[in-house]
Amino acid sequence: MKKGILLIAVALLLASSLVAVGCPRPVLEEPPVEPIRLGAVNPLGDITGRQSAQGMKLAVAEINAAGGILGRPLELIVMDDEFSPAVGAAAIEKLATVHEVDIFIGGMASGVHLAQIPILAKHGRVTVWIGAASHLVEAAIAALPDHDWYFHLHPWDYQQVEGTVEGWAAIVEKFPQIRLDRMFVAYEEGAFGAAGFAISRALFADVTIEGESFTSAVFGGGDFRAVLRHAKEFNPDAFVWVGFDPDALGMMVQAKEIGFAPPVFLGTPPGWPVGFGEIPLSEAVWLYGMWSPELKGVSPEAAHFWWAFIEKFGEEPATYFAPLGYVNVKFVAAGIERAGTLERGPLIEALREVRFEDTAVGWPLTIAPSRLIRHQGFTRQMILQWQGGRQEVIWPFEVATAEPIFPFPRWEDR
């Protein structure tokens, strides 16, 4: 009996040793790689915020497909601020405490961001913001005891105007037939328009400027006939309207019906109505912008972004916040890669050194101090013109896609 038990034991030992030799050893699972978490806050109900988030997702997908950063994947958590300061501030708090994000990105409205700044400062994590152009935001950031953690990629409002002053000076020099001695500015009566007018007056110091406010169609206005008549009486070289997207059609239609066609007709809404370029009244209207779809013809990065966005989402980028969202993530990823760590100090140093010769918005990107903060990205905007339904870049000349149409064609010739 004992002998039998011994034989069975030996046989089991032999069998187990054979199994151990012949079979692969069980592999202990490695702990999952912790992702690098990016927390974005955008107004998702608006196309600017939605497409900005799509741009971010595209960049994250590309980076993860290429192996991630420092061997770790990127994880993007996007929250909606609903254009509400309270909701936007709560979103930052939740991203910091519940999702424990490593870096904050995104952004749009200055009013929302002003409410977010104290929360961001409390957590002190690296923040790379692509919205909030108001100089009030810059002042609020600069007033913090330490704001090294804050990077701002969108040009500040005064930088945008400074850029256009520089651009117009260059255009007038290159095309002497274009004159800018007298300008009439029609501005919507809210903060956006009033600030635009005030800054224009300050910066176009050599130009005789007259201005008048109007009620935007956004607020139930839309009757611009009186202000257009006053502009016509002033007989300006350039007529500029500072308003919102829904004002564009009314402004053109009503200018036509009273026969007002100044040599330069310029609109500065944050975006344009769908199909605006297709109406004949849009031809030769000047505009300012951070980006144009036509840049895909001159910028390889802009072209790559354009086609990748369409392939992934089945729609065209319709706002510059789409490429800006993409740049937002690419910039952060380049900084992390350069730093080799997520530690705050080295990461801030590395982000400060990131340089892109070309980006999805068609511009180079470097970080330099602005008037009040240490880390500012883009500083200019382009001068564009509607031509044949496209937003052609007129200035800067190094990325120009067309020559300007001047003067503004007569209404009867359209």
Add this chain to the structure above:
Amino acid sequence: MLAKLRQRDYQILIAFIIVAAILAFWRPHVLISGLQRGSLYVLIALPVGIIYGILGILNLAHGEFMMLGAFFAFSLVTLTGIDPLIAMLPAFPAMFVVGIVTYRLTIKHVVRAPLNQFLLTFGLAVMLAEMANLIWTTRPRIVWVPYAASSATIGPITFGTFEFVYVAAAAIVLVGMFLFLTRTRAGLAAMAVGQNPRGAKLVGIDVERTYMMIFSACLAVLGPIGALFLIRHAIFPEVGGPFSLRAVSIVAMAGFGNLPGILVWGIGLGLAEAFVRSFRGWGGWADIIFFGMIILVVFYRSYQRRVR
């Protein structure tokens, strides 16, 4: 119809005629743009007046229903390529159906609950705007028809002519509503329901059905109005809100249920706005004048009641 004008409205009408005559010589473009803009206000406010006069409901979602009518017309125009003026025709029955569904699902339950009416119609306004946001996004949509920018020149004045369509449409809607309410059995029944629903029920009028038909008909009118609005304006989910406020304000000024008063006050406010805007640098006062006049009228009425 003029016989229905209240004495106060007569006085105001005569004052307007005098003002219009002065403007015609002094600032003719003010007269033209004031008349055109005021007619748009009248057009949008008339259904509010009817709904309030008969159902006793102040529809805070009125502008949003107009926005819905405009988006319906926009979709037809972009999908089929038809002219927005033709899109007015299907927009009428489409919005009538929207009216029936809205009435049956919501309004029906709050007809006799004033506070709930406010909350409900406010909720409907928010819901409709958000729904439009989901379907069409916040980006403004436009259609282009060359006649939208048509103009004429008389002497030194060049002015747009398309918005005279608003003047004609306001007159058609006003006369149409008046004839319906005074010359048809359904209209007379609606008037009876508006004055005394219990009495109307006792004489065999289907009060519930009358409410539904009047509410739906008023929303149906907003379909063609939305299409007309689309021709000259960009449309977006929030476009209706300010017009709800203006429409309700005009109805309040005219006195609830006073349709000719809506015509008088709507055009009067349009003229006042255009007059203020015609002075360079004073355009920002237009809204203050608009709502200031409403406050004055409300105070005046309150004072009159106390005196009596």
